[in-house]
Amino acid sequence: MLRKWGLLALGLILIVGGSALAHVVQTTHGVTVTDVRFPGEKGVVMSGLLYRPATATAARPAPGVLASHGYINTREMQSPFAIELSRRGFVVLAMDMTGHGNSGGPVGSQGFGGPAALRYLRGLPFVDARNIGLEGHSLGGGPVVAAAEAYPGGYRAVVLEGSTPAIGAVFGQGAKAPLRNLAVVFGRYDEFAPLMWQVAKGADVAQSKSLQALFGSAGPVVEGRVYGDPAAGTAKVLYNPGVTHPWEHFSSAGVGHAVDWFQARLAGAARPLPPGDQIWIWKEVGTGAGFLGFVLLLLGTFQVLMATPVFAGIAHPAEPAASERDGRWWLAAMLTAVVPAATFFTFMELGNLFFPMRLFPQFITNQLLVWALLNGVLTLGLGLFLKGGKPAFSNAWLRGTLIGIATVAVGYLALVAVDAVFKVDFRFWVLGLKPLDGPHALMALAYLPLWTAFFLVSLRALHANLAIKGEGAARAYLTGALAMSLGFVLLLAIQYASLFLTGLLAVPQQPLNTIVAIQFVPLLAMVGVIAAFTYRRTNSYVPGAVICALVICWYVTAGTATHWSPEFKLPGAAARSN
Known part of the structure; x- marks a missing residue:
């Protein structure tokens, strides 16, 4: 009997046990995870996973974060950010870009779906529309910039992981916006350094002329130094951890910098925790x-x-x-x-x-x-x-x-x-x-x-x-x-x-x-x-x-x-x- 059914039984044990563990981790402290659909333009239906803390209510709206994956990925790739932010009291919408996952339309259309996703997040009664953050990895910077352009007053802070404000041009999207309170997290071993910041190596990103112009710096950008005024929305900071492009959204450094920036720039998180306190790996x-x-x-x-x-x-x-x-x-x-x-x-x-x-x-x-x-x-x-x-x-x-x-x-x-x-x-x-x-x-x-x-x-x-x-x-x-x-x-x-x-x-x-x-x-x-x-x-x-x-x-x-x-x-x- 064991010889015949053993592999099947072991497979089911791993599936149920592993999935239950994953569920417990992503719902810690009363977070609920919901598969949501919301309208884009021209009849396109958009998809996302909504992480809602128990503390987020219509009576006490919570800060929100819109998170976007990169090219040929899906919303699930943003779960490390979503888990860590939601357990701290942020409502997180991990979106599928257009042409990805369960979202309709082709890649790059409708501002990669960013404006529709931000509109949906801001419209939720348990989200504080005055405290919204935007996070995108790689091509996920496309919906972030498009959302910022469509709703320039509709967010307070941005984190770009392995990305650049000009990333939308890769798919012919010309959206531009002076991103408010921007953190750039770019790995020292990022494989896309020439495309993103026109430097040969990720370790050289601080010397990027386009990054220096963005930060208003006359020389190399100093990692960790906050440029500009957070109160005026002009703050900018660079983090250059020792990770590759796909590690930026799968590392304690990449996740920790995003958590730290949003906790500092968005008000009202119900349960702030040190950035290094992370459980998403489980x-x-x-x-x-x-x-x-x-x-x-x-x-x-x-x-x-x-x-x-x-x-x-x-x-x-x-x-x-x-x-x-x-x-x-x-x-x-x-x-x-x-x-x-x-x-x-x-x-x-x-x-x-x-x-x-x-x-x-x-x-x-x-x-x-x-x-x-x-x-x-x-x-x-x-x-x-x-x-x-x-x-x-x-x-x-x-x-x-x-x-x-x-x-x-x-x-x-x-x-x-x-x-x-x-x-x-x-x-x-x-x-x-x-x-x-x-x-x-x-x-x-x-x-x-x-x-x-x-x-x-x-x-x-x-x-x-x-x-x-x-x-x-x-x-x-x-x-x-x-x-x-x-x-x-x-x-x-x-x-x-x-x-x-x-x-x-x-x-x-x-x-x-x-x-x-x-x-x-x-x-x-x-x-x-x-x-x-x-x-x-x-x-x-x-x-x-x-x-x-x-x-x-x-x-x-x-x-x-x-x-x-x-x-x-x-x-x-x-x-x-x-």
């Missing part, structure tokens, strides 16, 4: 455990379904072609790991030619598919070159496909339940899996055949080239995980070793794709384990390919940005570098 631990539980739930569900009469017929011990790790095996392992990572930057650039369109509206998803499909072609070619033994797969295509769909359906229902009960999803740092709304589900249906083609080719090659007769389960799972992800581990090690040693990425022209690649390590390791697990039980690559295609298609489509609309205009080259 929410990430909980949702990270949920993500791990999700993977185990998939494996456990597949194992249980295999024992049912419907799918018992596809059970078949694996029949690998190779019996030992010879020279050809090691060459195949090296190519499997290295080629996808070595081609990543080049093929992602080629993916810029796959323009957003009605059927395929997401620029980043299109780029990823160009990378994936071209690697599929390379995999077919390398298979001819390697010429190993011919594997005898037992592909029951219909039942293999159906068990894959049923397995992912159980995982999806688990996430829907967690979202409904605990208002969390499965994530850790840049890794995040959220439910699909209706529009994104339709997008996923269009993208799914392309992802399925890639995984059928790549997983067939993985088993044909690297599976070994008589190999133990643990070694097979480790082989699958390393073969799929090790190349990206090496790519990131090279990029970030250079960044931490010199202040520059080894390939400095690829900051966005480098950050995107961070997610590839856990995702591809997951793919390798699922592939090995399903192959060992069915002697088929089909179920694993279907499961991985469904999960990755769901993951990418729900978590990235939508660019196409009837009014879509191709952004400039700078947009593909942010």
Whole structure:
């Protein structure tokens, strides 16, 4: 019984336990978290998570903060700020920018959704409209500046994390505003220093001419010194912590500076605490455990379904072609790991030619598919070159496909339940899996055949080239995980070793794709384990390919940005570098 149900039970324990922990953390001191919708312009519906402290009432309105995520992220990415501010007595609206998450419209439209979000926050009866702060990370500076321009007297303080007041120009938005009481938090290792502040390194931001002009300084800006007059709304300060761009919203320094600035500039917080008093990381631990539980739930569900009469017929011990790790095996392992990572930057650039369109509206998803499909072609070619033994797969295509769909359906229902009960999803740092709304589900249906083609080719090659007769389960799972992800581990090690040693990425022209690649390590390791697990039980690559295609298609489509609309205009080259 334990052998059959153990993985499924462990997965559910991690999902429920981790999600409950995350819920407790984000609702500490009586905070309630609500999924809200509010109107944008031209019928566009905006989305957000509203964090309301118990102390915020119509009789005693609380200060509010509008928080925005960066490019190809979602509202959940702002939870460290939202948790720390709400437990101190601030009402926080973590918005989805237009074209992101559950907000409608294409990226950059309607001032990135910032004016509508600020209007909604100010209109809540339990929010003190005289004490509003604006916080944005990276491209999240776009809605902040647009909101400040639309309502120049509607806020009192701003925090830009890894951003700049001119960030909206990346997507053709010309909003400008003299931001009131501005704190700039910019990491010493921020990968986007040339784009944001026209300096080579994040450590040089104090010497940025545009930053000096903004601060009214005749020389380098002094970190931590408050320029201007807070009472007049002209205060400005720079913080330059030793973090990277994606760490700015996932570090005690990035969060602490924002908390400190808002506590100093906004009045009426019910429960001020030292900036270093932070608990948000435990929410990430909980949702990270949920993500791990999700993977185990998939494996456990597949194992249980295999024992049912419907799918018992596809059970078949694996029949690998190779019996030992010879020279050809090691060459195949090296190519499997290295080629996808070595081609990543080049093929992602080629993916810029796959323009957003009605059927395929997401620029980043299109780029990823160009990378994936071209690697599929390379995999077919390398298979001819390697010429190993011919594997005898037992592909029951219909039942293999159906068990894959049923397995992912159980995982999806688990996430829907967690979202409904605990208002969390499965994530850790840049890794995040959220439910699909209706529009994104339709997008996923269009993208799914392309992802399925890639995984059928790549997983067939993985088993044909690297599976070994008589190999133990643990070694097979480790082989699958390393073969799929090790190349990206090496790519990131090279990029970030250079960044931490010199202040520059080894390939400095690829900051966005480098950050995107961070997610590839856990995702591809997951793919390798699922592939090995399903192959060992069915002697088929089909179920694993279907499961991985469904999960990755769901993951990418729900978590990235939508660019196409009837009014879509191709952004400039700078947009593909942010």
